[in-house]
Amino acid sequence: MSGTVICIASAVLLAWSIKVPAVLSVFSGAPTMKFNTALLFLFSGIGLLSVVKKDRILNSLGTFLGWLIILIGFGSFLEYLLSVNLFIDNLFIQDPYSTSFPGRMARTTGLCFASFGIALITARSTRLLYARIHKYALGFVALVSVMAVITYFLQGVTTTSVLVFNTMAFHTAISFFLLSLALSLVNPRNSYVDFLSGVKVGSKLARKLLPFVTTMPLVVGVLLLYIAGSKSINTELGIALYTITYALLGLVYTSWISKKLNREDMERKRLEHSLQLSQRELTKNIRFKEKLVNTTPEYIFIINLSTASIKYLNQDLFPQEELKKERIEGMPLLSVLPYLHPRDREKLTELHRKLIRSSDNEVHDVEVRLKLEKNTWEWFSFRAKVFQRTEGKWLEEYILLARNITNQKKTQKELLKARRFSIQGEIARTLAHELRNPIASIGMASEVLDKALGEAEKQKVKKYLEILDRSNHNLRELVDNLLNSSKYEAAELSKQDLTEVVENSLRKAADRIYLSGVEVTKNYTGSYDILADKEKLEIAILNIVVNASEATMPDEGIIEVSICEEESEVVLSISDNGEGLEEGQMEKLFDAFYTNKDSGMGVGLNSVKNIIEEHHARITVDSKVDEGTQFRIFFPKYT
Structure with a gap:
């Protein structure tokens, strides 16, 4: 638009210079575009370009041209208003074609130039007053130019002289309209364009x-x-x-x-x-709803499957370990795995599969362990439900309601153990009282034998007398433990070397192994750190080793003890080549008071299982009849 105006102005200036009157007026009998008018259009086109180009020098040039346009345009209008001659009409070139006011632009033309100059100066202003002045100035120029063009259209449809109502040349009106429209489009919000399109x-x-x-x-x-x-x-x-x-x-x-x-x-x-x-x-x-969500004791997770991340969490999970709401929101699901107990990961995977196949009304529950504090696992109950689907009905998000049930689990476990140990304690006290007299008799008999035998005979049976003495001492300790068995105390877990715990257990079983003629093979080196209650774990391992020695044939038995690491777990394996177990026996192996021995109460392996569970570990048994049995205990690795 600016280029069009500059071209029109240049053509008219050239026509004035070489005296071609046909270019000065488009219609016969219509007003002509004066030299000053064409010159100001040239300045206006250049000023418009300076507004478009954000350059400091060009902006200064645009401001200067704006003031110059105002000065000449408004000066021409004042010549009419005050009936004075300011000697600007024929300043550059003489007008030989006009009889009245030669070289002077029309009143409306002068006012339009003054208005456009004001709009040009205020085009870059951010002040509200100047923005309004800019808008109204451009609107005035557009209105006058449109009315002038309408007059020319009227002239085109009638032979009656209409141009007497118009003092502005046709290409002057067109140029003014183009200038006002162009400057309006540079900043539409401060122009009549916004006024019309708002x-x-x-x-x-x-x-x-x-x-x-x-x-x-x-x-x-x-x-x-x-x-x-x-x-x-x-x-x-x-x-x-x-x-x-x-x-x-x-x-x-x-x-x-x-x-x-x-x-x-x-x-x-x-x-x-x-x-x-x-x-x-x-x-x-x-x-x-926000108040409800923020005050509920449950943790609310929204899982987004498109991004495979946690989209929303209603509150901090564990601020002390930096598990805050801001950190967890947006966390990829794979980043959650280190906080999930290794043996519970399959549970959440299965929950995920169920939700994908689930209807909108189905609810699924699962209990898992999370590591919120270093080396401490806490139980959480998760309730899951479909939250949102895509337009294609595919599952996009599901919601998880999580509640910390660690204390509830502990209470249930304590009640169960209290019930179990109440029964076992009563039996243990009965057994202990009944065993005290035979144990005392064995001790007294050992002392009598030691005094009655001569030195030569004593040397022959020395090894057996020592075993008898140690066994008698162990039995007395066992009786004392049985009497205190009802006074249950929770395991106190601390960092322990599993290798050391196994060695201590094997030392305590050394006499039984010796008398059974069992060979022990060790497949481990180095240390393996776990969280354990040393005394309790030694008792559990001792029970398994003793059972293994009793299950093998005398002088033919082999017990193999291995320790290895598997991913995030330390695995203790104790296997024997004994008589093995049938499938029905394996199912009841850890039940209280179950035994497949001719003598015994069946409390040993049940105690083993309880101790293992206290260590957040799990125990498995593989056995084949006449081939042997293998116990495997999986401990979480200490980190």
Whole structure:
């Protein structure tokens, strides 16, 4: 647009220089574009380009040209207003074609240039007052130029002289319209473009009035010109009729538009009021739900399957270990695995599979262990349900409600153990009282034998007397332990070397192994750190080793003890080549008071299982009849 204006101005300036009057006026008898007008259009086009280009030097040039345009344009208007000659009309070149005010631009042209110059200066201002001045100045230029163009259209449809109402050349009007539109598009929000395209009532009114403003002058003008052409009215009366008719039609059309906009405005206000009520209710519901979510003791997780991450968590999980809401939200699901107990990962995997196949109303429960504190596992109950699906009905998100049930688990476990140990304690006390007399008798018999035997005989049976003495001592300790068995104390776990614990257990079983003629094979080196209660774990391992020695044939038995690491676990394996177990026996092996021996109470392996569970470990048994049995204990690796 700026280039078009510059080209028009350059063509007119050249026409004035070489005296080609045909270029100065597009229509015969119409006003001409003066040299000063063309010069200011050239300045205006350059000034418009300076606004588009964000350069400090160009911006300064644009401001200078804006003031120059205002000075010459408004000066020309003052010449008419004050009937003075400021000697600017023929300053650059003489006008031989005009009889009145040669070289002087029209009044409307001068005012349009003054307005455009103001708009050019205020185009980059951010102040509200200057923005309004900029908008109204551009609107004035556009309105005058459009009215001038309409006059030329009227002239095109009638032979009656209409150009007498226009003082502006056709290409002057076109250039002004292009300049105003271009500068409006540079910053639409501070121009009549925004006024016409906005969503406010004023903008709607302007858009509805625009067709009337542009077409009605043409229609009314053509009708009046037709009447004027019939010589029934003179020019003055025609102008008066044109003005009155245009005003009346404008009043009627504006009233109709106003009523229509008022109805729309009332409907808009009704909808806005309804929307406000809905928003208040929505805000109240949101606040209620936020309060509910933030005060619930449960942890609420939303899992997004598209991103395979935790989308939402309602509260900090464990702030002391930096497991805060902000850190967990957005965490990939794979990053959660280190906090999940290795033996519980399959549970969550299975839960995930169930949810994918689940209906919207199904609820799934699972209990898993999470490591919130270093080396401490806590039990959590998870309740899962479908939360959101995609448009294709594929599962996109599911919700998990998690509750810490560690204390509940401990209470249940303590109650169960209390019940179990109450029964076992009663039996143990009975056995202990009954065993005291035989043990005392064995001790006394050992002392008598030691005194009765001579030195030579004593040397022959020395080894057996020592075993008898140690066994008698161990039996006395066992009786004392049986008497205290009802006084159950929870395991106190601390960092222990599993190798050392196994060695101590094997030392305690050395006499039994020796008497059974069993060979022990050790497959481990180095240390293996776990969390354990040393004394309790030694008792459990001792029980397994003793059972293994009893299950083998005398002088043929082999017990193999191995320790190895598997991923995040330390595995202790104790196997023998004994008589083995049948499938039915294996199912009941850890039950209280079950035994497959001719003598015995069946409390040993049940105690072993209880101790292993206290260590957050698990025990498995593999056995084949006549081939042997293998016990494997899986301990969480100490980290």
